[in-house]
Amino acid sequence: MSTSANTSTKQGTISGSSTGSGSSTGASRAENSAGTPREEHMLLNMGPQHPSTHGVINLRVESDGEMILRVTPEVGYLHRSIEKIAEKVSYNGFMPYTDRVDYVAAMTANEGYAMVMERILGLVDEVPRRAYYLRVIASELCRIASHHVATGTMVMDVGAYSPFLWWLREREAINDFMEALCGARLTYNYMRIGGVMADLPPGFDRRVIRWLDHFEPSIDEFNRAASENKIYIERLAHLGVVDRDMAIAWGLAGPNLRASGVDFDVRKNIPYSVYPELEFDVPVGRGWCGEVGDSYDRYYVRILEMKESCRILRQALEGIPEGDTMAKVSRKLKPERDEAYAPVESARGEMGYYVVTDGEENAYRLKVRTGSFTATQIMQALGAGVLIADLVALFASFDVVAPELDR
Amino acid sequence: MEAYTPYLWDLGRIAFMFAICLGLAGPLTWAERRQSAMIQDRIGPNRAALTLFGREIRAFGLFHPIADVIKLITKEDTINIHADRFLYNVAPFIALFPALMTFAVVPFGPDITVGGEVHRLQVARMDAGILVVFAISSIAVFGVTLAGYASASKFALLGGLRASAQMISYEVTMGLSVLGLVLIFGTLEPSAMVVAQGELIGGWLPRWGVFVQPLSFIIFFTAAIAENKRIPFDMAEGESEIVGYFVEYSGMKFGMFFMAEYIEITVVAGLLTTLFFGGWQVPYLMDGVEFVNAAGTTIVGTGFHFPWGGQLYTGEWVGAGLRVGAFLFKLIFLCWLQLMLRWTLPRFRYDQVMTLGWRRLLPLSLANLVLTAAVVLLI
Structure with a gap:
């Protein structure tokens, strides 16, 4: 019960603050998984324009400084039906x-x-x-x-x-x-x-x-x-x-x-x-x-x-x-x-x-x-706990090509 | 007129220093692009041309730095609306200023005597010259950190944080690595260190810092590149990760960060030359040695005294010219070496840089210092 409530608040705050651009104003106040008091986390949009995504993919990163807590790949930017x-x-x-x-x-x-x-x-x-x-x-x-x-x-x-x-x-x-x-x-x-x-x-x-x-x-x-x-x-x-x-x-x-x-x-x-x-x-x-x-x-x-x-x-x-x-x-x-x-x-x-x-x-x-789609979704599982620099290398290692991902 | 002469000399020295720093920064941007083009099998920039009397002069793309500056100056200067305007505007100046200042303590030639007066070829001669270098270079952290903070961009903030942590860490290592040389030469004053490096070990090997303290050279060079935030230590920029602390800057303000980087390359090369490569010393070119000229008379002056017996009298002026030339040659060679590194190596990760700095290089430089101290004490 309490866990689900926590999760929903977390997601709510993150999406709510995604428009903020200041580093301090835009930081999402989310509770960490251990349930300890509020901690400042940062929401970082790596993409859709980012040099490491090689195309238009957005990796929404929730991070504590350099340490990444959660990665949510957002696909569909290159969808051409x-x-x-x-x-x-x-x-x-x-x-x-x-x-x-x-x-x-x-x-x-x-x-x-x-x-x-x-x-x-x-x-x-x-x-x-x-x-x-x-x-x-x-x-x-x-x-x-x-x-x-x-x-x-x-x-x-x-x-x-x-x-x-x-x-x-x-x-x-x-x-x-x-x-x-x-x-x-x-x-x-x-x-x-x-x-x-x-x-x-x-x-x-x-x-x-x-x-x-x-x-x-x-x-x-x-x-x-x-x-x-x-x-x-x-x-x-x-x-x-x-x-x-x-x-x-x-x-x-x-x-x-x-x-x-x-x-x-x-x-x-x-x-x-x-x-x-x-x-x-x-x-x-x-x-x-x-x-x-x-x-x-x-x-x-x-x-x-x-x-x-x-x-x-x-x-x-x-x-x-x-x-x-x-x-x-x-x-x-x-x-x-x-x-x-x-x-x-x-x-x-x-x-x-x-x-x-x-x-x-x-x-x-x-x-x-296509292979790129599954390679992108696995980022959710692998992204947590790595550093921002690692995320770039990790994502590159899967060789995701944006048009193949979205079609 | 007489009263102004010292000031004219000072102005001349400062002009020469700026000529080296700023004069090299432009060609270095060209060299970096041209060099990388050579490494990567490309042609590189060669299109900026000057049309004179109907003839197009391209000069291997040497006009590109000028074209770059024109572009940067005429570009729109954008400021993020959430940015701290004052700090945002002042940060590039704080970044550029220490880079230009540091070169003041680097001697670019020997003392010369003009009209009975001895003039130094060094802008500022201070007893604590080396300490001044570290004092000034620690200010450079503020430019980068403030740029990251004031931009109101998360990527820039990350870059600023990375840069501050990295620069502070490596400054410690850098300082400790030089202490060995201070012990050996017994001075903190760069020009005195250069003079001390003119001696020969065993009659043939110049007593350059790189020969008496090879480990210290490697540590200092590594730390200096980390201090300069270039690959493999370009965490603060990390073009494929966070794009850098200057990501929000445009126009000439970005250009100033860019210039600061290239001036720092020159400064690092200058410091390396002074501390480890004998500064303006030319091997076997010595002062106050005896020469026998063709007429059979003995004169005392400046000239080459080779270990294999030959000698060549050059006189004070030619000797001084050779020495300033040698300084510039070493400087440009070390700049080139840094450009080579930039285009050869991949980038470390943030924590790897910290591990390397605190857990490998720092203990190593401490061990080097203790060993050097023991040797100096015993000899």
């Missing part, structure tokens, strides 16, 4: 919108939608093998580019600016490849229901291999500059530990899940495309510098994944078969009443498209499941 738009545009016309679901790794977002529609239309076996290989090449390049941003901004949030720009330089090369492949550098709109938009441009494979020869050693260079730095390790090791059970309970996905020691990768466990034909390992968190599931593991899993993506790329570029890039698909799609779910391994974990069709030219309902 993409799922609703799917109900209004044609099936082919929705493809460009999937780019906007996750513009840091737009290829995998493309791929997921193409796959779910192929399942609905029964095209899975008709898509040419060359198209599948092209999808793998594009997706893996995109995964590397996305991990560039993830690990780079993480290092930047911890204060080292230079390695971030080294990664952006490498990412620039991938943007050039993408431009050569499909004409766009950020929102590609490359994949189609039934294949891909265009074949490889001449000399593309040689250019990528030459870049890979340069890029793979540069991962070690990056590690020497950032990952092995003592200050960096001390900042991240043992920070925000998510153990195996907790990671599953909060529904973490992708690298965040694997950092907690769960060996789950959609490419391996729910095979799709031509991934079963390619040889690669799935890096799992081992507690490299601290314990399994800490922020350093989440960071380092991504570094290792880049290496694995390089392996996949080399195999795919070598083993790509000749042939068409598109299956025969009619221009106007009117699938029967049906439903399907297709997950892909995006750079931020399992990205699933669930679509319900009803015989019309547009979807009855479409739902996108």
